Amino acid sequence: MNKKSAKRTRVPPAPASWSSPSKNPSTGRKGDDDEEVVEKNIWMDPDAQSVDCGICFMPYESEVFMCSNGHAACGKCCLRINRKCWCCDQSIGDIRCRPVENILAEMNTVCKFSKYGCAEVVKYVEKRRHEETCPRAPYGCPIDACSYVGLDLHAHLLDDHDDTVNFLRATRVTLRKGDPFRVLVQKRNPDATGLGSVFLLLNGGGVLAGRSLSLVCLGPRPEGNGEISYKMEVRGCQPGELSLAATAPCIRELEGFEAKKFLFVPDADWGPFGSVAVSIRIG
Ligand SMILES: [Zn+2]
Ligand SMILES: [Zn+2]
Ligand SMILES: [Zn+2]
Ligand SMILES: [Zn+2]
Numbered sequence: 001m002n003k004k005s006a007k008r009t010r011v012p013p014a015p016a017s018w019s020s021p022s023k024n025p026s027t028g029r030k031g032d033d034d035e036e037v038v039e040k041n042i043w044m045d046p047d048a049q050s051v052d053c054g055i056c057f058m059p060y061e062s063e064v065f066m067c068s069n070g071h072a073a074c075g076k077c078c079l080r081i082n083r084k085c086w087c088c089d090q091s092i093g094d095i096r097c098r099p100v101e102n103i104l105a106e107m108n109t110v111c112k113f114s115k116y117g118c119a120e121v122v123k124y125v126e127k128r129r130h131e132e133t134c135p136r137a138p139y140g141c142p143i144d145a146c147s148y149v150g151l152d153l154h155a156h157l158l159d160d161h162d163d164t165v166n167f168l169r170a171t172r173v174t175l176r177k178g179d180p181f182r183v184l185v186q187k188r189n190p191d192a193t194g195l196g197s198v199f200l201l202l203n204g205g206g207v208l209a210g211r212s213l214s215l216v217c218l219g220p221r222p223e224g225n226g227e228i229s230y231k232m233e234v235r236g237c238q239p240g241e242l243s244l245a246a247t248a249p250c251i252r253e254l255e256g257f258e259a260k261k262f263l264f265v266p267d268a269d270w271g272p273f274g275s276v277a278v279s280i281r282i283g
Pocket of ligand 2: 067068070071085086089090
């Protein structure tokens with residue numbers, strides 16, 4: 001086993017919330033080279049939530065802030081709560097909690113998606129960023145009342161919701177004004193070993209006198225965090241009148257998502273039956 005793979009697949013040995021793996025528990029001596037690589041770091045139990053931010057329950061990144069009474073919050077939460085402590089109303093966001101930052105910076109842990117096959121060992125302060133883009137993170141089924149969460153959402157949609165999905169190659173998708181989204185999938189390719197892509201054509205509110213249309217990808221995330229560009233056009237209007245060229249963000253759940261770029265379709269364009277025909281081209 002080479003050095004890299006040995007390190008990546010290593011699992012923290014102790015059930016305590018943190019411990020040092022620098023010594024072999026059976027001999028009490030230092031282990032091989034791999035042990036040398038990680039001995040400077042402390043292992044954190046991946047389920048040890050007591051060290052996460054008490055507001056968003058996410059792992060801290062490199063900066064930890066505290067109010068004058070010692071209540072802590074991550075940088076993103078300080079902004080979210082308008083720099084007023086969630087516990088005592090004192091100002092928070094100026095004072096760093098450096099001893100805690102130093103301890104957290106030394107800690108290693110594993111990705112929370114290890115049960116889905118991610119073998120990455122990550123620094124605790126990089127855990128949040130890793131998990132946001134982890135290639136083994138599962139996707140939840142967007143269809144109402146379906147509880148599927150897994151890695152192959154594409155196969156699940158084709159197997160269990162084939163009456164609901166639209167194929168991406170179809171020239172156009174009919175979208176009713178009241179549909180919050182339509183599911184778009186690639187056709188199943190019997191030779192393909194990779195996972196098929198899933199997209200949602202979102203039909204958002206939040207704009208006056210019309211709807212906001214955009215596309216998001218529900219995985220798999222493209223290699224190297226590449227972007228998925230697309231062109232969308234609403235048919236039936238003047239050619240090119242309602243069209244958009246944008247990139248589809250990769251998201252894992254719809255909740256809380258707001259499209260930054262969208263195609264505005266005014267109320268007047270939804271036709272006598274309250275629907276439009278939308279064509280989408282990926283790439
Ligand atoms: Zn937070
Ligand atoms: Zn406080
Ligand atoms: Zn991961
Ligand atoms: Zn489902």
